[in-house]
Amino acid sequence: MTAPLSVKEQLAIPRVKMAELDPELRRAGFAEVNRGLRLEEALREAQRCIQCKSRPCVQGCPVEVAIPEFIGALAENDLPGAAAILRRDNALPAVCGRVCPQESQCEAQCVRGIKGEAVAIGYLERFVADWALEHGERSPVDANSSSAGRAVAVVGCGPAGLTAAGELARKGHQVTIFEALHDTGGVLRYGIPEFRLPKTIIDAEVAELQALGVRIECNVIVGKTLTLEQLRAEYDAVFVANGAGLPMMLDIPGENFKGVYSANEYLTRVNLMGAGRDSAATTPIVIGRHVAVIGGGNTAMDCVRTARRLGAERAMIIYRRSEAEMPARLEEIKHAKEEGVEFLMLTAPLAIGEDGKGWVASLRCQRMELGAPDASGRCRPVAVAGAFFDLPVDVVINAIGTRANPLLTASAPELGLTRWGNILSDEQGATNLTGVYAGGDIVRGGATVILAMGDGKRAAAAIDDYLASP
Amino acid sequence: MFEILENEILAPQLHRLVVRAPRVAAARQAGQFVIVRAAAGEERIPLTIGDADPVAGTITLFVQAVGYSTGRIVAIPAGGALRDVAGPLGVPTHIGQWGRVACVGGGVGTAVLYPLAKALAAAGNEVVTLIGGRAAPYIILRDELAVFSQELVITTEDGSLGRQGFVTAPLAEMIADPARRPGAVFAVGPVPMMKAVAALTRPAGIETVVSLNPVMIDGTGMCGGCRVVVDGEAKFACVDGPEFDGHRVDFDTLSDRLATYREMEAAHRCRLAGKEAA
Numbered sequence: 001m002t003a004p005l006s007v008k009e010q011l012a013i014p015r016v017k018m019a020e021l022d023p024e025l026r027r028a029g030f031a032e033v034n035r036g037l038r039l040e041e042a043l044r045e046a047q048r049c050i051q052c053k054s055r056p057c058v059q060g061c062p063v064e065v066a067i068p069e070f071i072g073a074l075a076e077n078d079l080p081g082a083a084a085i086l087r088r089d090n091a092l093p094a095v096c097g098r099v100c101p102q103e104s105q106c107e108a109q110c111v112r113g114i115k116g117e118a119v120a121i122g123y124l125e126r127f128v129a130d131w132a133l134e135h136g137e138r139s140p141v142d143a144n145s146s147s148a149g150r151a152v153a154v155v156g157c158g159p160a161g162l163t164a165a166g167e168l169a170r171k172g173h174q175v176t177i178f179e180a181l182h183d184t185g186g187v188l189r190y191g192i193p194e195f196r197l198p199k200t201i202i203d204a205e206v207a208e209l210q211a212l213g214v215r216i217e218c219n220v221i222v223g224k225t226l227t228l229e230q231l232r233a234e235y236d237a238v239f240v241a242n243g244a245g246l247p248m249m250l251d252i253p254g255e256n257f258k259g260v261y262s263a264n265e266y267l268t269r270v271n272l273m274g275a276g277r278d279s280a281a282t283t284p285i286v287i288g289r290h291v292a293v294i295g296g297g298n299t300a301m302d303c304v305r306t307a308r309r310l311g312a313e314r315a316m317i318i319y320r321r322s323e324a325e326m327p328a329r330l331e332e333i334k335h336a337k338e339e340g341v342e343f344l345m346l347t348a349p350l351a352i353g354e355d356g357k358g359w360v361a362s363l364r365c366q367r368m369e370l371g372a373p374d375a376s377g378r379c380r381p382v383a384v385a386g387a388f389f390d391l392p393v394d395v396v397i398n399a400i401g402t403r404a405n406p407l408l409t410a411s412a413p414e415l416g417l418t419r420w421g422n423i424l425s426d427e428q429g430a431t432n433l434t435g436v437y438a439g440g441d442i443v444r445g446g447a448t449v450i451l452a453m454g455d456g457k458r459a460a461a462a463i464d465d466y467l468a469s470p
Numbered sequence: 471m472f473e474i475l476e477n478e479i480l481a482p483q484l485h486r487l488v489v490r491a492p493r494v495a496a497a498r499q500a501g502q503f504v505i506v507r508a509a510a511g512e513e514r515i516p517l518t519i520g521d522a523d524p525v526a527g528t529i530t531l532f533v534q535a536v537g538y539s540t541g542r543i544v545a546i547p548a549g550g551a552l553r554d555v556a557g558p559l560g561v562p563t564h565i566g567q568w569g570r571v572a573c574v575g576g577g578v579g580t581a582v583l584y585p586l587a588k589a590l591a592a593a594g595n596e597v598v599t600l601i602g603g604r605a606a607p608y609i610i611l612r613d614e615l616a617v618f619s620q621e622l623v624i625t626t627e628d629g630s631l632g633r634q635g636f637v638t639a640p641l642a643e644m645i646a647d648p649a650r651r652p653g654a655v656f657a658v659g660p661v662p663m664m665k666a667v668a669a670l671t672r673p674a675g676i677e678t679v680v681s682l683n684p685v686m687i688d689g690t691g692m693c694g695g696c697r698v699v700v701d702g703e704a705k706f707a708c709v710d711g712p713e714f715d716g717h718r719v720d721f722d723t724l725s726d727r728l729a730t731y732r733e734m735e736a737a738h739r740c741r742l743a744g745k746e747a748a
């Protein structure tokens with residue numbers, strides 16, 4: 001290593017820019033847009049971290065990754081050390097390094113961001129995690145747990161379930177994940193497209209868990225194939241992490257015309273089933289020339305960018321507030337714009353029109369303006385009287401959000417729910433049923449990967465305590 | 471993997487498969503279905519569970535090879551396996567006591583009707599079965615249905631078996647005759663047939679249950695693709711159905727949505743046929 005840098009030298013380093021796939025090339029397929037950092041870039045970026053005493057970034061991270069420590073090890077070119085620190089706190093770092101909204105979490109708190117630009121924590125996380133995957137660095141196993149050897153069932157193979165399973169396996173428990181779909185990953189696989197999160201990353205993280213002894217059984221729908229009662233009888237504890245996958249309807253006329261999709265259906269067809277992008281896949285999808293996506297979150301960005309890749313000449317985001325209020329990650333908005341996506345802000349859908357044969361032909365829109373802030377603290381969109389216009393479109397995708405899916409909970413009436421149908425649980429994830437814990441989107445409503453993982457981690461610790469108590 | 475133990479041809483393009491799926495067999499009730507994928511890369515398609523043997527751990531599927539995916543499924547011989555079988559899904563049939571019930575089946579709908587009619591008979595209802603098809607070879611499961619049906623009426627469009635015409639004709643006669651009038655009607659088949667049955671029973675005020683067949687993907691309420699309009703409201707056939715009150719279903723929207731991929735599927739079949747020829 002060269003001599004350590006002075007603080008002044010550290011402060012002088014500009015924030016790294018990650019190489020990106022050329023926007024023109026992106027349209028040719030689903031290759032990952034962010035290309036990752038080279039070793040020299042990562043080392044240099046790691047040196048930007050001034051290792052401040054207060055460590056505010058850690059508070060910004062829902063799973064409290066020891067950020068300064070892993071970056072410190074990286075700055076010293078100790079990659080195994082950095083990987084070990086990172087993996088200790090985060091079970092899916094290669095995923096989080098790609099999809100976490102860092103700008104509003106860890107990086108938002110970074111001291112270097114006060115006067116200049118925050119350390120690129122997300123990029124560094126991705127770099128270290130990818131290095132660990134490539135070099136087969138195994139996760140540490142904690143053999144000291146007093147309760148080892150108990151059987152735990154996990155419902156749902158999304159980030160919450162995967163995290164809990166990994167933590168519990170590491171403590172020596174026999175973990176079985178039951179997944180309704182035919183493949184693993186939850187939203188990571190069926191929702192988030194490969195140009196943001198390659199499936200090989202999910203596969204590698206899942207293989208890691210299997211190497212720890214976690215069993216995964218797909219095609220098992222808890223509430224239908226097996227009941228929660230059966231799981232309680234056969235296992236010492238249960239963690240429920242079945243997500244929030246029930247699409248909300250637009251409730252506007254024309255929603256059942258051919259060519260109208262929910263975001264879940266559209267993304268599942270493409271991501272899980274390979275429709276439109278894998279010539280061997282037999283699941284069909286309607287390819288629109290002019291596609292309107294309604295919503296302003298990550299899901300909407302994923303849909304609109306997918307539509308563009310499938311060949312849409314015009315791919316539009318229809319959002320009723322302004323860009324400043326859009327919940328999507330900044331990077332996704334930037335990438336979407338580079339890819340030629342049009343942003344129609346302050347626009348709400350009123351009705352879908354058809355071509356006389358039941359196919360979508362137009363979207364009637366209402367112009368909006370921003371009024372006073374509402375309960376969410378964001379400005380409420382208000383209709384501008386008489387301001388309508390029609391957009392010619394042939395596919396409409398509804399990405400306005402999801403709610404809790406009642407399939408499991410309807411078959412377990414004794415499980416306590418909120419009035420929105422989410423599972424009620426305490427800080428540790430404990431529900432009103434002894435030995436049954438819950439976390440992720442089924443508890444919070446649609447949230448983020450890292451929050452779901454945080455829930456999985458806390459619940460795993462609580463489950464381990466519960467199993468250890470006499 | 472889910473092993474196929476038997477694969478028997480019942481009629482042109484109609485196969486009866488016995489599949490090892492112990493958990494599904496143990497949990498299944500009449501009216502429920504599974505989502506099946508023949509192999510990786512293929513479509514997820516819904517198939518009614520025709521019968522189940524919880525002791526042997528098997529389920530029976532009746533599959534009509536109408537297109538690519540069903541064609542792939544029936545092509546797997548006994549000893550082979552289905553990649554994925556998930557279920558049982560859907561709300562089980564409400565088996566009430568109606569006295570006399572008419573069970574109306576059209577085409578492969580007859581296979582979907584079979585477990586329903588069987589459960590209705592087992593619950594003490596007097597089952598009159600009316601099944602129809604294009605021509606004699608398409609009339610399926612008549613012997614199996616006859617076992618528990620008090621009466622079995624067959625219609626064919628070309629008159630090659632039973633009465634010539636549609637199943638709605640004998641059903642109309644049943645309704646008109648006070649001595650034979652059913653307390654409830656169960657209809658499963660092509661959308662136009664279910665629509666016609668509902669139109670017959672509506673003025674007569676006879677409770678009518680239909681089993682809907684929209685395109686499905688996950689079958690668990692996650693994608694919304696299977697939405698159907700019932701009483702003006704969107705319902706997901708996979709979790710709210712697939713059976714609904716026939717008098718409240720918007721059949722026109724259903725048939726329209728079912729046509730979404732028709733051209734694409736046809737093109738797909740042509741492409742595959744071309745490949746095989748090449």
Ligand SMILES: Cc1cc2nc3c(=O)[nH]c(=O)nc-3n(C[C@H](O)[C@H](O)[C@H](O)COP(=O)(O)OP(=O)(O)OC[C@H]3O[C@@H](n4cnc5c(N)ncnc54)[C@H](O)[C@@H]3O)c2cc1C
Pocket residue numbers: 099100101155156157158159160161178179180181184185186187188191192220221222223241242243244245267298299300302329405407408439440441442446447448449450452
């Ligand atoms: C398109 C899209 C893009 C997103 N982008 C981002 C992003 O960039 N960054 C970010 O942080 N977050 C993002 N999110 C949100 C994030 O993906 C979710 O918050 C997170 O996946 C929730 O994790 P989970 O484990 O609770 O549930 P899920 O990921 O939903 O996993 C639940 C799993 O349980 C299975 N399941 C459901 N019911 C049953 C049952 N009865 N029995 C057995 N299994 C069952 C499901 O099939 C699924 O596999 C996005 C979400 C979507 C939809």
Ligand SMILES: Cc1cc2nc3c(=O)[nH]c(=O)nc-3n(C[C@H](O)[C@H](O)[C@H](O)COP(=O)(O)OP(=O)(O)OC[C@H]3O[C@@H](n4cnc5c(N)ncnc54)[C@H](O)[C@@H]3O)c2cc1C
Pocket residue numbers: 503513515516517518519531532533534535536537538539540541578581582682683684685686712728729731732735
């Ligand atoms: C709840 C439910 C239970 C079902 N049970 C059975 C069953 O027990 N046995 C059985 O053989 N089939 C059953 N079906 C229908 C079966 O799922 C479809 O026939 C199958 O999905 C068609 O796939 P394919 O790729 O072979 O045909 P495709 O190539 O997709 O289509 C071939 C032709 O069939 C039409 N078609 C497509 N999907 C459907 C559909 N869902 N229903 C009717 N026609 C369709 C198309 O418009 C096209 O003209 C059921 C459907 C549902 C929703």
Ligand code: FES
Pocket residue numbers: 685686687688689690691692693694695696697706707708709
């Ligand atoms: S099949 Fe997806 S919601 Fe019914």
